[in-house]
Amino acid sequence: MIREFSLNDLVFLLEALRWTVLLALVAAVGGGLLGLLVAILRTLAFRPANWLALSYINLVQGTPLLGQLFVFFFGLPLLGVNVDAWVAASISLSIYASAFLGEIWRGSLQSVSSRQWEAGASLGLTYMQRLTHVILPQAIRISIAPTVGFLVQLVKNTSLAALIGFVELTRASQIITAATFAPLTVYGIAAVLYFVVCFSLSQLSQRLERKYHAPR
Amino acid sequence: MNYNFKFSALWPYMPEILSGVILTLQLASVAMLFGLAIGLAVAIGRVSSRPAIRMAARVYVEAIRNTPLLVQLFIVFFGLPSLGLRLGANTAAVIALSINLGAYSAEILRAGFESVRVGQVEAGRSLGLTAAQTFRHVVLFPAIKAIYPALASQFVLLMLTTSVVSSIGVTELFGQAAFIDSRTYRSFEVYTLITLSYLVFTLGFRALFSAIYWAVFVRRSHR
Amino acid sequence: MPLVDLADVHKSFGAVPVLKGISLTLEKGEIVAVIGRSGSGKSTMLRCINGLELVQSGRIVVDGIELTAPGADLNALRARAGMVFQSYNLFPHLSVERNVMLALKLVRKMSTEDARSLAHAMVAKVGLADKLSAFPDELSGGQQQRVAIARSLAMQPTLMLFDEITSALDPELVGEVLRVLESVAEEGMTMMLVTHEMNFARNVADRVIFMHEGRIHEDGPARETLSAPRTDELKSFLSAVLH
Ligand SMILES: Nc1ncnc2c1ncn2[C@@H]1O[C@H](COP(=O)(O)OP(=O)(O)OP(=O)(O)O)[C@@H](O)[C@H]1O
Numbered sequence: 225m226i227r228e229f230s231l232n233d234l235v236f237l238l239e240a241l242r243w244t245v246l247l248a249l250v251a252a253v254g255g256g257l258l259g260l261l262v263a264i265l266r267t268l269a270f271r272p273a274n275w276l277a278l279s280y281i282n283l284v285q286g287t288p289l290l291g292q293l294f295v296f297f298f299g300l301p302l303l304g305v306n307v308d309a310w311v312a313a314s315i316s317l318s319i320y321a322s323a324f325l326g327e328i329w330r331g332s333l334q335s336v337s338s339r340q341w342e343a344g345a346s347l348g349l350t351y352m353q354r355l356t357h358v359i360l361p362q363a364i365r366i367s368i369a370p371t372v373g374f375l376v377q378l379v380k381n382t383s384l385a386a387l388i389g390f391v392e393l394t395r396a397s398q399i400i401t402a403a404t405f406a407p408l409t410v411y412g413i414a415a416v417l418y419f420v421v422c423f424s425l426s427q428l429s430q431r432l433e434r435k436y437h438a439p440r
Numbered sequence: 441m442n443y444n445f446k447f448s449a450l451w452p453y454m455p456e457i458l459s460g461v462i463l464t465l466q467l468a469s470v471a472m473l474f475g476l477a478i479g480l481a482v483a484i485g486r487v488s489s490r491p492a493i494r495m496a497a498r499v500y501v502e503a504i505r506n507t508p509l510l511v512q513l514f515i516v517f518f519g520l521p522s523l524g525l526r527l528g529a530n531t532a533a534v535i536a537l538s539i540n541l542g543a544y545s546a547e548i549l550r551a552g553f554e555s556v557r558v559g560q561v562e563a564g565r566s567l568g569l570t571a572a573q574t575f576r577h578v579v580l581f582p583a584i585k586a587i588y589p590a591l592a593s594q595f596v597l598l599m600l601t602t603s604v605v606s607s608i609g610v611t612e613l614f615g616q617a618a619f620i621d622s623r624t625y626r627s628f629e630v631y632t633l634i635t636l637s638y639l640v641f642t643l644g645f646r647a648l649f650s651a652i653y654w655a656v657f658v659r660r661s662h663r
Numbered sequence: 664m665p666l667v668d669l670a671d672v673h674k675s676f677g678a679v680p681v682l683k684g685i686s687l688t689l690e691k692g693e694i695v696a697v698i699g700r701s702g703s704g705k706s707t708m709l710r711c712i713n714g715l716e717l718v719q720s721g722r723i724v725v726d727g728i729e730l731t732a733p734g735a736d737l738n739a740l741r742a743r744a745g746m747v748f749q750s751y752n753l754f755p756h757l758s759v760e761r762n763v764m765l766a767l768k769l770v771r772k773m774s775t776e777d778a779r780s781l782a783h784a785m786v787a788k789v790g791l792a793d794k795l796s797a798f799p800d801e802l803s804g805g806q807q808q809r810v811a812i813a814r815s816l817a818m819q820p821t822l823m824l825f826d827e828i829t830s831a832l833d834p835e836l837v838g839e840v841l842r843v844l845e846s847v848a849e850e851g852m853t854m855m856l857v858t859h860e861m862n863f864a865r866n867v868a869d870r871v872i873f874m875h876e877g878r879i880h881e882d883g884p885a886r887e888t889l890s891a892p893r894t895d896e897l898k899s900f901l902s903a904v905l906h
């Protein structure tokens with residue numbers, strides 16, 4: 225039964241967009257926490273920790289995200305965890321994000337000159353004081369723009385969750401296409417919606433980059 | 441957990457896996473080639489003296505970089521036929537991947553152009569190099585050296601991304617996974633092995649590309 | 664007891680020996696200029712005195728704290744020995760006022776109001792009272808260096824170490840920083856400064872130490888040592904820097 229593309233379908237797409245954004249948010253938070261751990265393990269003065277973090281990063285960045293999604297989707301139930309597509313997608317996108325965010329943050333941390341550590345030391349600041357009052361405030365400024373930039377990748381990659389059946393924007397588009405048979409209209413609208421979200425984030429990232437590119 | 445892992449169930453499907461690998465590498469190579477060609481044209485367009493061309497190039501780059509590849513792929517494969525343009529899955533995959541890569545490589549190439557400053561060209565000429573020598577040694581070689589690492593990692597990324605085209609039925613490596621899964625009902629084993637097998641290619645290509653970089657750029661500049 | 668006491672200090676980076684047996688004492692109130700060729704180990708010696716580098720052997724005692732003893736409280740020492748670097752090293756994310764206040768609050772445990780009023784006094788002393796709310800990237804090199812000096816002085820150290828603090832400055836900015844140094848010297852601060860400004864060394868320092876290949880090659884009163892060098896190495900060094 226083929227019907228015309230209607231306003232209801234547009235509403236359906238917009239509602240699905242909420243799930244896209246929510247999935248990206250969950251992955252950003254989950255990936256952020258895990259990424260912090262990755263960045264710490266990667267910078268710790270303890271070789272095995274560095275090695276472990278680097279292997280993790282290589283594993284995540286060296287395999288397709290789509291594959292990771294499928295592995296979690298089919299693998300978690302074997303562990304006795306009854307998962308739906310939403311949980312599998314949240315977990316695997318968080319892991320994907322953690323590898324990238326971890327690297328962005330490590331880079332930001334290491335890009336603060338070692339002279340700043342020394343300047344703090346020469347004033348008698350303890351290691352923790354140097355880290356929290358001198359190094360981290362600078363590293364965080366440096367990392368803001370690339371972090372927001374990565375969120376664009378994350379939002380776009382939530383679309384892959386459609387392929388394990390999670391109804392976000394892309395999956396919703398597939399469903400409506402099947403009903404209305406207006407693929408160009410439906411996918412066109414989906415593209416515009418993605419564009420609005422991603423382009424705003426890209427612009428924000430560029431503005432932050434200009435603002436924080438100077439050391440201050 | 442009382443599930444019996446049976447990775448050996450995949451063994452009879454080696455020929456399928458192999459043909460999937462070949463198609464994946466073919467897709468990545470062909471899309472890289474077309475994508476670079478598109479990227480070069482767009483990068484030149486972005487510095488055109490005609491505002492309309494500059495604008496078009498910018499719109500293309502932003503539109504592609506701010507929408508998911510999967511949606512781009514669906515527009516090409518499912519959307520274009522409604523305009524009377526019916527494409528095979530492989531063709532649609534190559535088109536979508538090339539258009540996608542074009543936007544990213546355009547930005548890489550643009551950064552490469554910008555890395556060569558006018559002052560260096562003048563310095564080259566003032567040392568008595570001919571225009572051709574200056575172009576080769578002062579412009580082209582450093583520019584290629586500057587963009588090479590980014591292009592190399594873009595290729596690896598592209599190779600991983602080709603897995604997405606399995607969604608329109610292309611039987612590249614990840615598409616074969618779906619096929620083997622449908623025969624063996626060993627979803628977890630199939631997807632784990634296939635996913636991990638990409639790692640071999642990622643690490644292999646990375647090693648290859650850095651060996652090439654060393655041979656071409658590092659050794660040469662030390663001579 | 665001398666304020667600084669180095670006894671047979673050896674320091675190497677990997678297999679490269681940089682300090683090959685440095686012994687020296689510094690009394691309270693002394694002003695010592697350290698001169699020598701690039702790579703002779705001047706910075707390394709200063710950094711060892713501030714505990715920024717660990718030494719392989721020898722003994723370093725600064726203000727009663729033995730740095731070379733296991734478990735020495737380096738942070739306590741550094742709070743008493745201020746160091747100013749060639750590259751200013753101000754904290755770029757903090758205003759001038761906050762740069763000076765940070766260690767006062769964290770290390771000296773001063774209240775915000777006390778830290779602020781001390782910071783204002785110190786910044787005024789280096790002539791930058793109008794720049795309190797400026798950020799480092801809004802200041803010239805000379806101004807940044809003066810803030811760095813104020814930041815160290817505010818900790819009320821017993822010893823100040825200066826490592827070529829005018830070398831990165833444009834020539835027209837050197838004077839303003841040297842004038843600040845002179846006023847610090849006049850107040851009786853114990854100072855050790857690596858410098859290439861021979862006139863400054865002659866006029867302000869009491870004593871000159873000439874370092875050569877990781878050793879103290881000459882050590883004597885500033886004027887005599889500079890006008891009548893005893894060794895060929897110092898002679899050729901001086902003729903090279905004075906043209
Ligand atoms: N962190 C380090 N690692 C390895 N070698 C170092 C390090 N710091 C200094 N060196 C080496 O130690 C030697 C002495 O360096 P130092 O910086 O103390 O010299 P300097 O007298 O201050 O010279 P300059 O006038 O150039 O500042 C040099 O050969 C230098 O290369």
Ligand SMILES: [Mg+2]
Nearest residue numbers: 705706707827
């Ligand atoms: Mg030095």
